[in-house]
Amino acid sequence: MAGSVDPTTTDTSPVEPPPMKRNKFFALANRSSTPRPTPSETEVSLYLNQPCLQEDGDPLGYWKAKQPEIPVLTRLAAKYLAIPATSAPVERLFSIAGKLFRPERCNLSDKRFEQLMMIKCNPQ
Secondary structure, eight states: OOSOOOTTOOOOSOOOOOOHHHHHHHHHHHSOSSOOOOHHHHHHHHHHTSOOOOTTSOHHHHHHHHTTTOHHHHHHHHHHSSOOSSSHHHHHHHHHHHHHSOGGGTTOOHHHHHHHHHHHHSOO
16 A cells, blocks of 8 residues: 555644735735724714704804814814904905906996906916
């Protein structure tokens, strides 16, 4: 019996662990395929699931109370919902409007005047 193995002999060589690449592959394959939401996405979801503020409610108080819970959105609210401290942007609009609506152009319709202001003030 040339191809048979003798059961009395035992192999005492240590068993080699599988290569590292294989372990990494299976570790990646066993992970959940759904990505974790980012902290910003979590904050937005948390904000959207809260009840609306009453019309007579205090928005500044709301954002101050929610600051520990949703800090990124609180910073965005403070930045984008703040009232400008100067009248310069309004003065600039009046200056542009004065140049567009001259006495010789007094026949402009309201719609056309609004369109011209949008073009002039929002170039892109």
